[in-house]
Amino acid sequence: MALLEIRNLTVSFETSTGLFHAVKGIDLSVQEREVLAVVGESGSGKSVAMLASMGLLPKTAKITADVMTFNGRDLLTMPDTERRKIIGRDISMIFQEPIASLNPCFTVGYQIEEVLRSHLGLNRADCRKRAVELFGAVGIPDPEKRLDSYPHQMSGGQCQRVMIAIAIACKPKLLIADEPTTALDVTIQKQILDLLMSLQEETGMGMIMITHDMGVVAETADRVAVMYKGRKMEEADVVTLFDNPSHSYTKALLSALPELATGDRLPTVSDFVDTASLQTEGAR
Template identity: 70%
Template structure:
């Protein structure tokens, strides 16, 4: 049974000039113990789709979905009280910016103990012991001392470890990590990724990794969902995606990796992700796609079969020759 199932998720925000659709018809499936990576450029709706799942979007957001269930429970219809029992407990999230996600007015130990107080029946002594255990798990030295520090007294890497400790405090069944290595140096990035994948193996939790780094995807994930301009454009296993991407956008992303570059200059994708006022009538990638024709520009593309990576494309790539063209 799928741990998280989302069908046809759309998220729109009210703006001064109308409604802006940030997520458009996205499907997500995560099984217990699976690592799913969601990739795409900034503005692809990666974070917004997961914040909608968590119920953490502001009142200006309008969320619709044909299905949104976690472990068989319908997240669309449960009460706010029932959702609070799930979020932070069975379903947890590591946010993108630890310095802005942690409360600067309280020690990091207090903030983790607060999560444990809310979701567990542990005594004060047991909550403290659990905090020490969590800090040891995420590699924070001298945990007794560190629990008494404020976020500004710790480095970005240490604050990210605190966020991970807080997210796994109640042993979630699904953990969403939103750009967990942003603004960290390369050495710390590797340590954080090793920590997350190690915890995932030890606990058997599902893990959704939101990133724009394809190198991170290759090293950690089992399956990849590619998003563009709020839509999911491809969904494949990691091996299948890197060997034969079926959507031109995925192929262009992979071609832009330095280790794959075959020319003197690194390939780039021209243009930008369409916004509220410049969305094309047909395929959203058509203004930037070298394969696009009038059909692509005028008609929304169909979603292809699983054999073609569920690519949202009129002319999915099928051979290595097409991919490298």
């Protein structure tokens, strides 16, 4: 049984020009101890699909699916009170732009302790002790002192580590990492990726890595789902995808990587208009 299973997920938003379909009938699943990479250009629906599964989209979003289960439980029919017990504890997410995701009005210690109080019911002393352990685990120096810092007093890399600490605080079964290395310098990117993979190995949690960086995919993923304009174009194990991509969009995406490019000009990805026919082209 898959840890998370999604079948025929569609997400739409009402706009001034009509209904906009951000996600169009995608299937995704991830097993325990597996890393699934969801890749694609900005605006391809990667984050929206995962936010829909967590129930974190605004009420203006229209979400339909044939199946949406977590650990055998139906997320579609689950009451909001039950979902709130799961989200943040069993399913957790590292959001994009940690500076924007952290509340600037509260210390980072308060924000991680709030998660521990809400989901685990720990008292103040135990929350503080666990928060220090978590900050130490994600490599934040002088963790006890750092708990009293506000987000603006920390670097981008440190804020990303705070977000990871909050995400793993309750030992989730599934961690969704949404562009976890965006806007970080190369050295910090490597540290964050190594940290995430070591935590995943240590805890055995499933992980969904949302990214547009194919280098990150090559280093971290077991399987890869490629998205374009709200649709899933192709899904394969990571070795097959890089060595023998079957979908024309995936081939174009890989050929545009600077490290794989040949000649004087860097290849570009053409605009694939007929996504409906392209979706079936690379099915495995």
